[in-house]
Amino acid sequence: MNTTAHYAQGPSGPAQEQTVLEMQGVSKVIKGKAIVDNLSFKIQKGEIVGLLGPNGAGKTTTIRMMTGLIRMSGGDVLIHGHSIRKEFKQAISQIGAIIENPEFYPHMTGYDNLLQYLRMSDGAGVSRIKEVVELVGLQEAMNKKVRAYSLGMRQRLGIAQALLHSPKLLILDEPTNGLDPAGIREMRDYMRRIAEVEGIAILISSHMLAEIEQICHRAVVIQNGKLVTVTQLTEVPEARSEVALAIRVDKIEAARTVAGALQGVKVTGADEAHSELHVQLPDGAVPELVAALSEAKVGIYRITENRQSLEEDFLKWTGGNRIA
Template identity: 60%
Template sequence: MSVSIDKTNSVVLSADHITKTIGAKNIVDNLSFDIHQGEIVGLLGPNGAGKTTTIRMIVGLIQMSKGDVKVCGHSVRHQFVKAIRHIGGIIENPEFYPYMSGFDNLKQYQRMSEGVTESRIHEVIKLVGLQDAIHKKVRAYSLGMRQRLGIAQALLHEPSILILDEPTNGLDPAGIREMRDYLKLIAREEGIAILVSSHLLSEMELMCSRVIVIQEGKLVTERSIGSEVQTDQVTISFRVNKTQPALEAVHQLNDVRVIGTDTNRSEIILQLKEEIIPQIIKILGDADVSIYRIEESKQSLEEEFLKWTGGNRIA
């Protein structure tokens, strides 16, 4: 079940019940979520959860069996050219001509893309911090510099969403921090939505405003994290017998924000001031929703991931 999370920014990407079936098995199973302008969203899941398959369907590398993805209102299935114009991404390791400079590699991409100006090339070079190295040959670049050049290339045509599959893979701690800082800068300065998959949970906690957790191709939970959590409020999980009626009931209160659900445990996770808790209990009771447990959530993303997925390994 998809989570209702209040967002004032516009929806850039909407996955609507996307499914990928191979043989008799659903690799991705009826998965739905939205991504909004300027937010960084982490896609998490254990080995074989369907993360890479989901990303490949979004960018059109493999066909969906059911459902659709809309990017800025354009269907990936039926309006692919219009939809893909709004996407920039690195799905595998970025590949360049090693004997050419970083600048010449970007110029080569410019020739293959409509509307990319010389000034835009300089903008993205500055944005990813490659001013001092852009005229060096790519063969002399470190892995982190190659990743940043790949992001620069993906940003040239001014996409609305950037999709990255394991962008920090193989980087040392300094490179990981550098990549995180640049992605946050891109989201803030360019207003670009970013969808990123990674197995580094601590890094996702520092980078993302929200995470989408999938297991066996299905949505497990969708959860706000990081800077969106207000210090004057607490995060409380309510284990209930009926999740959807509970969500509908709490939406009656303006001072309560739904930041996630856990469908496996039949929980709703709310951010609120603690004095509102008695009102929540009353509203749920009036809606004929039984409450089995109420607890404050102070767990790290790693601890919560292990709870959501039953301890399965992430990759």
């Protein structure tokens, strides 16, 4: 199955296409059971992609294979053109990741924690600390001890740490978990800035579908270790062949008759109590429908476009299995 859907809330797409992550038929078999089965997809430079799936879909196993924490049974993972199998050191050097809650020395300042990590990294200079701190908005907290940091600040410090060696790919597992709405919004803004300013590809595994819908360019949905769909989350007007409308009118039966008589217009239902007609039609046929209703002396009070949310489509793709 290879479905593509389109949503309005996502950010604009990456300006330049350059493959940073390529999953090539990746599989993982444990005790004769396929946990991940022939999984293939790509992520481009500057792109933010969500990895979604019900509980037990294979998301964590997939991320662990990407980062070299466990071996794959088949296939390969390329990071900026380097094979995890054949060029492990070069491939891993291109990844920054937060798989679980980031750990720091609580008695040390944020700056000293980053400096300590920097000393263990190859190639990065002290000036890089200033760059990553600005990317995540922690300038005012660098001289504070980490034990005084909020959860959101620790998450951002973890991202700063993961960016110190200038990776091409940033992998985040539940980056907004436990954050309040303000913290979630801040995290969303910082991830967008990182993708835009650094050109880093970001893969986010999350159970918060509304957040994925708002921040990601695309979503990769897996179930039982297999790819279900790769879904476009940014709005591409020319790709939308049909729209679903709810039209509030003064004469519901007359409106139903008029709409049903037009070629390409499908009446999908009606809300008699609110005098609202539901139709599905080609995007370009909307003016024709409005003109036909007006000619038939049907008063139009409101036209609303009905969009399926990512959650609604997720439940459809996974047969009603909710995300975890």
